[in-house]
Structure formats: C-alpha cells, structure tokens
Amino acid sequence: MLLESAMSTSRLLGTQDALSWALELGDVTSALLPEGSFLQPIWDYLYCNHHGLMSSPLFPVALSVSTYFFLVGLYTGLDLLAPTWPCISRYKLHPHQSVTVADIRATLGWLWRPSPPLPRDAPTLWEFLLGIAGCTVVFDFQYYLWHLLHHRVPWLYRTFHAVHHQYSQPFSLVTQYLSGWELFSVGFWATVDPVLLRCHCLTTWGFMVFNIYVSTEDHCGYDFPWAMHRLVPFGLWGGAPKHDTHHQRPGTNFAPFFSHWDWLGGTNTAAATALSGNNTAAATAAAEDVKGRKD
Numbered sequence: 569m570l571l572e573s574a575m576s577t578s579r580l581l582g583t584q585d586a587l588s589w590a591l592e593l594g595d596v597t598s599a600l601l602p603e604g605s606f607l608q609p610i611w612d613y614l615y616c617n618h619h620g621l622m623s624s625p626l627f628p629v630a631l632s633v634s635t636y637f638f639l640v641g642l643y644t645g646l647d648l649l650a651p652t653w654p655c656i657s658r659y660k661l662h663p664h665q666s667v668t669v670a671d672i673r674a675t676l677g678w679l680w681r682p683s684p685p686l687p688r689d690a691p692t693l694w695e696f697l698l699g700i701a702g703c704t705v706v707f708d709f710q711y712y713l714w715h716l717l718h719h720r721v722p723w724l725y726r727t728f729h730a731v732h733h734q735y736s737q738p739f740s741l742v743t744q745y746l747s748g749w750e751l752f753s754v755g756f757w758a759t760v761d762p763v764l765l766r767c768h769c770l771t772t773w774g775f776m777v778f779n780i781y782v783s784t785e786d787h788c789g790y791d792f793p794w795a796m797h798r799l800v801p802f803g804l805w806g807g808a809p810k811h812d813t814h815h816q817r818p819g820t821n822f823a824p825f826f827s828h829w830d831w832l833g834g835t836n837t838a839a840a841t842a843l844s845g846n847n848t849a850a851a852t853a854a855a856e857d858v859k860g861r862k863d
C-alpha cells in the first residue's frame with residue numbers, strides 16, 4: 569500500500585515535471601517563432617487561391633504521390649550521372665556500384681506490373697460467373713453486418729454512416745457519398761474477397777465492375793425493366809427499391825443486394841413502390857429516425 573502510494577506520488581511528480589517542462593518549451597518556441605508571423609501568409613495564399621483543391625479528400629494522396637515521384641526523379645537523375653560525374657559519386661554510400669537502366673525499369677515497372685505475372689489461361693465461363701456470384705454473396709454478408717452495426721450503435725452511426733443518409737431519396741452520386749471508414753471497408757472487402765475465393769484476375773475485375781454496377785443501381789432512383797431485382801426470381805435480390813426504402817426507413821433493409829439476411833434477421837420491409845403513395849410521410853419518418861440516432 570505504502571509502495572503503491574509512493575509510486576503514484578512519484579508518477580504525479582513526474583507528470584508535473586513533464587508538464588512544466590513542456591510549458592517552458594512552449595514559452596521558448598513562441599518567443600523564437602511568434603505565432604502567425606511566418607506560416608500565416610503562406611497559408612493565406614493557399615487558402616485563398618487553392619481552397620477547392622486542398623479541400624478534396626484526394627489532395628493528401630496526390631501530394632504524397634507527387635512528392636515521392638519528384639524526389640525519386642531527382643535521385644534517379646543523380647544515379648544516372650554519378651558514374652561519369654565524380655563530384656556526385658564521391659557522396660555515394662556505394663561508389664563502385666551504379667544503378668542501371670535495367671534496375672530503374674524493373675522498379676518502375678513494379679508499379680503497374682506486379683508479380684505474379686498474369687495467367688496465360690482464361691477462366692471458364694462457369695468459373696467466371698460462379699466467382700462473381702460467390703464474391704457478391706460474401707460481400708453482401710460482410711456489408712450487412714457492418715451496416716447493421718453502424719445503425720444499431722449510435723456513435724458508429726453518427727461518426728461513420730450518417731453522412732450517407734443525408735439523402736432519403738438517393739440518386740446515383742450518393743453511392744460513394746460515404747465516410748472514409750465506410751469507403752475503406754467496402755474497398756477492402758471488394759479487394760480481399762476475390763483473393764479469399766482464389767479468383768482469376770479476370771473474375772476479380774468482373775466482380776469489381778459488377779459490384780459498382782449494382783451499388784450504383786441501388787442508389788440510381790430508377791426502377792427500370794432490366795433492373796437486377798426484376799431479373800433475379802423469388803424476390804431474392806432487393807436492389808434499388810429496397811435500398812431506396814432503407815434511405816427512407818433507415819431501421820430496415822440493411823443488406824445491399826440480396827434479401828435473405830434481412831428476411832432471416834427480421835429487418836426486411838416492403839420495397840419503396842409500396843411506400844410511394846406516402847412519400848412525404850416516409851421522408852418525415854426517415855428524418856425522425858435519423859434525428860433519433862443522432863440524439
């Protein structure tokens with residue numbers, strides 16, 4: 569007990585020491601670098617002239633990639649000049665070893681030609697269709713669980729999924745109107761599922777295109793005669809009407825494509841067509857439901 573008390577006192581003293589040291593350091597740095605004196609004009613220029621570009625979620629990616637290739641370009645130039653320019657080679661860690669054009673080609677080629685190489689044989693039509701169907705079934709289950717969890721836990725809903733529910737009557741662009749975490753989750757499953765099912769790369773690409781096609785169809789706001797839910801029998805494919813209904817009544821229809829998990833989980837509800845005569849009431853109910861989850 570005494571030992572514990574002594575330890576906690578020493579920890580407290582340690583924390584206080586650290587805090588006072590940090591405060592002193594803050595005083596010194598603010599004396600040396602007065603706030604807003606140096607970076608503010610640069611930030612003002614960027615804010616006023618490139619606001620749209622910098623606000624894009626793709627900007628950090630573009631910045632990282634362009635910085636990488638700029639620096640790599642500089643070093644590669646030095647590598648090519650070093651064998652004939654002693655003023656460069658004298659700084660090399662391995663002055664007697666030069667980077668060859670073949671080395672550059674091989675390491676650059678990796679960016680779009682990863683190993684293993686593309687298989688020479690195509691999958692059979694059966695393997696192709698079965699692979700896409702298998703990936704779609706697995707993805708549907710993964711997203712059903714993710715979606716259910718992110719509606720049932722208020723913090724998860726508010727933080728990650730509410731942004732997608734800003735529209736109770738979605739249109740195609742709402743498909744990818746998602747938080748970063750949701751985008752990462754769906755992208756991760758779409759990438760990993762074909763690997764788990766050992767699909768041919770042609771099947772993998774087929775699944776990716778099909779996944780985007782049916783996800784976009786889910787949000788497109790149309791009920792065309794060729795829609796997936798009209799092609800798949802027994803109401804097994806919920807498709808656009810059921811996902812549209814989910815946007816109107818967010819407590820139901822969590823599966824993105826098929827209906828079976830909502831049937832089994834008791835979360836199935838009639839498609840939007842049955843609610844279309846009462847759209848105003850449905851929208852009001854949705855708004856109340858969303859508000860309830862935000863509270």
Ligand SMILES: [Zn+2]
Pocket residue numbers: 732738787811815
């Ligand atoms: Zn949606």
Ligand SMILES: [Zn+2]
Pocket residue numbers: 715719729733814818
């Ligand atoms: Zn939802």
